[in-house]
Amino acid sequence: MGDLMNNSAASGLTDTSRGRIRRENETRILEAAERVFADTGLAGATMAQIAQVAGLPKANLHYYFGTKEQLYQAVLTGILELWLDATDTIHQESDPAEALAGYVRAKMLHSRQRPLASKVFANELLSGAPFLTHYLEIELRQRVEAKSRIIAGWIADGRMTSLDPRHLFFMLWGMTQTYADFAVQIRAVLEVETLSDAAWDEATSEVVDFVLRGCGIRTAPNQPSGLVS
Amino acid sequence: MGDLMNNSAASGLTDTSRGRIRRENETRILEAAERVFADTGLAGATMAQIAQVAGLPKANLHYYFGTKEQLYQAVLTGILELWLDATDTIHQESDPAEALAGYVRAKMLHSRQRPLASKVFANELLSGAPFLTHYLEIELRQRVEAKSRIIAGWIADGRMTSLDPRHLFFMLWGMTQTYADFAVQIRAVLEVETLSDAAWDEATSEVVDFVLRGCGIRTAPNQPSGLVS
DNA sequence: GTCTATATCTCGATAGAC
DNA sequence: GTCTATCGAGATATAGAC
Structure with a gap:
């Protein structure tokens, strides 16, 4: 210009x-x-x-x-676009097990591939999110509300345990982002310098299994649980 | 002096x-x-x-x-003492359901009553934990190892689902600390200014129930799930 | 468009009056 | 023990040569 x-x-x-x-x-x-x-x-x-x-x-x-x-602000904006993308595995017509497992896998993959983005976001939230008020109160809230209605539908249909979908999201975010934000703690406990591919696959599979059980969804026993099968 | x-x-x-x-x-x-x-x-x-x-x-x-x-350093030291205290509900002879529920309740109570301590800790981990190397690699690691052996015993006895206890801890920390560290996000989604006592009780009960299911432990149906029953 | 040099301000830390 | 005044270092930001 x-x-x-x-x-x-x-x-x-x-x-x-x-x-x-x-x-x-x-x-x-x-x-x-x-x-x-x-x-x-x-x-x-x-x-x-x-x-x-x-x-x-x-x-x-x-x-x-x-x-x-x-x-x-420019860094944050780029992260938000990324943030809102990967979360679209939850649809009305989806199988709950596949949808939730896919969501967890996407979040874990994100923690693995873009840990710095997750950390910038975490820092912003810790300091009270002064640059994210609109995102949190409008975009994220509406998205959670929409996805929560779908999950509530699954619950009403008896396809998973009765729970508050919003708290489910809080727990999913906490469980998956901890592998990026607090990686130093995880590496110390696991006694490794860096998380190997195999370790990431195992972590992902642990979280996926735990979440499906937590949602009252029986895992298909023949289904591969690793990130890359 | x-x-x-x-x-x-x-x-x-x-x-x-x-x-x-x-x-x-x-x-x-x-x-x-x-x-x-x-x-x-x-x-x-x-x-x-x-x-x-x-x-x-x-x-x-x-x-x-x-x-x-x-x-x-003085602030961090005070927090670590607090941190290592409340986590002692997991013993060999405990009932797994009671022990894990008690652990989650203690962590949620901590997020509720000392959110600033949690945030200081989170900030320290985000920046790579330069002041916490000894704590993470020695004290925390040993504690997790000891508790993990107990949980592995419960698994071997068929009292809960087979899982990696270390990843269970990572998930528990992530799920519970998110209510302190990222409270601004939770308040935005729930559309409240501050979390009421009732909202904290409900959050706690959601997490406890989810964790017990995730661990493959059936909740006693007559057991009160709120923080204060 | 790029980079050196610098203006201006705020930081951590301290000297010294009280 | 307490607090004002201030120093030097390092921060953001920019002017101006190239």
Whole structure:
């Protein structure tokens, strides 16, 4: 927008490659920011540290994102999109066992593949979620309400135990996100440096089985319980 | 120790009242620090903010506790003592249902009564637990190992479903601490300003029932499930 | 667009009057 | 023991050369 008057010959770059560099730099900054915000939250993070992780001068961060708060907002927004995606395994017509197991597997996969996103989110909630009021009170609440109606339907049909679906979601989130947010505790108890693929599969299968039993759904005995069967 | 030479008449205070003041001030500072550390973690907290919450000049904090890290360490130590106490409902000779239900109730009560302690702990884990290495790798690990052996015994005796006790603990911690750490999310979904006593009792009963089913333990139908029956 | 140099502010910590 | 005043370090943010 603002660079329509720029002479791209001066920098030796075409419009497309200039756009590419911008995109690459923004991505690098966002990834570095996610890592730093994940460890120390918004208040504890410093622009100098983010710049160092990104391998760019500190001034570039301000050039691309303005203030620390705006950079944080950008990181959070990206995470929220990811957050709302993976949760769509619960539908009216689904088999409860498959739907709930799929939901747990998706959440565990997320803890495994995007632990930093989970940690940024956790830090934001711990500090009272000042940047997430709208998300929590509108988007998340409505989504939980909609999914809870489906689960209530399953309960009414006698396909699972009677429980409050909203508390079920709180428990599912707690059980699965703990593997990302508090991984250091889990690694210490399990006495491993990092969780292996096999350990992740076993954790996933433990949570899936526990949840299905907790919901009063008998697991099919011949069904593979690991993440990759 | 160091004030044996002080003239207590000059300040108009006896030794006992001077000790009392010291204890009161230290308590006020520790409580204020817990609140601030809970919201923003060690890196994000400022001594000025803690001093403001405590209602004392910033210099007094340094007088009583030295550095910010030492104050943080003092807060953490108090929390760990609390942490290791309430978890002792799991014994060899216990009834598995009673023991596990009691454990969950104790953890939920802790989330309810000391949410700030839980949050400080969560922040510390999120930032990689630099102050808790010994606790996690020695004390917590050994405790989990001991309790896991008891639970493994119950499983071998056919008194509950076969599962990995360590992952059971991870899930229990996640399920119960989420009610303290991520309370803002729970309040948003439930559309309440604060969780009432009744809401806490219901949450506790939901978690207890879910856990007992998840462990393959039939709940006695005539047993009250609320926190206060 | 990029990066150096720097302005401005706030932090942790302390000296010193009381 | 308490608190004001302040120092040096490090923070956010920007000006301006390139």
